[in-house]
Amino acid sequence: MRTLPDFEALAVFVRVVEQRSFSAAASDLKVSKATVSKAIHRLEARLGARLFNRTSRRLALTEAGSRLLERARQMVAEGEAAENEIMAESAQPRGLVRLASPMSFGLIEVAPVLPDFLKQYPGVSLDLHMSDETIDLVGMGFDIALRIAALPDSSLLARRLRPVARHLVAAPAYLEGRGRPTHPSHLADHACLGYAYLPTPETWRFMNRAGEEVSVRPAGPLRANNAESLLPALEAGLGVAVQPDFIIRDCLAAGRLEVLMPEWSPPPVALHLVAPPGGPRPARVSALMDFLAARLSEPVSPARN
Incomplete structure (x- = not known):
């Protein structure tokens, strides 16, 4: 079975070359000098070639190190570009959010506030599913649900918004x-x-x-x-x-x-905002959750003739 390239060691190698010393690279990466040394030794052992000629005052690339440097720099640049692209998308709300709501509550209180959200976040689109039946968020691929209940213990993450008399x-x-x-x-x-x-x-x-x-x-x-x-x-x-x-x-x-x-x-019973468990949510999901929490935490006033 083939193993993956040692991307971490390759990135450390590039940083050592840029900083011209193990100590400076360690300081820049906020790790110990020993961690940097182990990464370079691990890479050299994997490649079967020395990458640096070391003296007490000077650090110079070997021929093998020089050949590796250009490819390693490309790899690090591509990785940084990919991370920056995804982080930019995560920071700017964009994309589809699937929201489930009880039918009558969705018609009376949720649907009337959604135009304000869509105006505020033009890059986000919504798929609103209204039903009084309790749906399986994870199994049916929903990002958020509004539920009116005395919620039992579950793996879902729940935010209580207000009591419902x-x-x-x-x-x-x-x-x-x-x-x-x-x-x-x-x-x-x-x-x-x-x-x-x-x-x-x-x-x-x-x-x-x-x-x-x-x-x-x-x-x-x-x-x-x-x-x-x-x-x-x-x-x-x-x-x-x-x-x-x-x-x-x-x-x-x-x-x-x-x-x-x-x-x-x-x-x-109370109105709850629930979401599947997991890591960081996309910005579009967090934006809708915060918006709904702000707009639905207080009941609307009765209509006036």
Whole structure:
């Protein structure tokens, strides 16, 4: 099996020639003189030729060293050029970023801010994927995802942006006909509109300020895999539902929906920005993460008529 060239030793060799001494090369490279000497001895042993004639006052190239120098300089120059090119690309945001977001949150809060990002970073393009299903970032090749959850331990890197309040809500017309529940146990007598991607869709959990927890099994005429799609049925007075604040804020402000059992809340969740683990991220990914963190850490205000 062929071995790779000793690129490090070749680069050290070039620096010794340029600095005209082992000591000066070591100082320039910020390593010990012994490290430089070992690299040159290793290269000479590999090549089977002496590269320098050494005296107490002078360092001169041998014939073999002179022949090697031009090729070694080309190699170092090409390496430096390649590094500089990649570092320049990394420093200037450029290229495609794949972003995943929950559907309704993506439509309501993410999509409206993306034009500002694209104006700020014209060299970056975005692939926005919206779905309430939890996707495999690594397996599906996404750079970033926004998730609303109580995140379990995982290998993903997560940044918590803000809490997301969830409320039990219903329309005034529903409450006039069916009454107002004041305790989670009362929901057994109510039509419950369900969201399929709750952590436990078959069970609704509520907690009060005293730490008491109550679980109920909801039943009703509709369940959907997108929470916003429940709004028409809610506003039509067909039932009650647990909804996140960003979906119902306008309905609450307009009086089309009301919060029920305010002393009882579903378990807390938060908006997180998650990314696969790994080394330094491309500048385009870091730029989008910082932008989203700045713009989404505070909820938007309700729309005003």
